[in-house]
Amino acid sequence: MKSKIIITALLSMSLFSCAQEAPKVKHKKSMSSSKENIKNVKVVNAEDPICNMKTAEFLKDTVVYKNKTYGFCSVYCKDEFKKNPEKYAQK
Template sequence: MTNKIFLQAMLLASPLYFAACKNGDSKQTFEAADKKTDTTMHASMYTASMVDNIKDPACGMPVTAGIGDTAHYKNHVIGFCSKECKATFLQNPEQFITQLQLKTQ
């Protein structure tokens, strides 16, 4: 009985699936997946060893948790967890400079 209900549900849903494909909805899904992959690949390009700071100065997140973007500031490479934190920092770097925890050389 359960298999019969499942098959009926699949048969009823299949026209909706194919209709969505014809309308281009599947393309949007693939584009969203590609953007997520691009972001993941971009974030993995940076490692904690590539930057001079220990924590993201804008939010305090450790750079070992992941670096989404970097900036050069006063002869240092600063790692940020996201582009948003980088943008926040760059709007007023002096506000965050006291929170910038640099690695000891």
């Protein structure tokens, strides 16, 4: 009986630790950022890899990583991507 409780507790802990939640991004308002979206730029991602906004609707900035252009809804999201691009880049 005691071993069932321990196994259940361990399984529960492992499930909770593996659950990934989308990052909660608070976009910083920057004086240098443009209010207009970038037009006619082809990017490899349909969603911002940081906050999951649709890049087609809110493309504000881009970065080229491994010969692919990634689009972002803000400078903040681009900067987060640049800190660890392997984590967010499409394979």
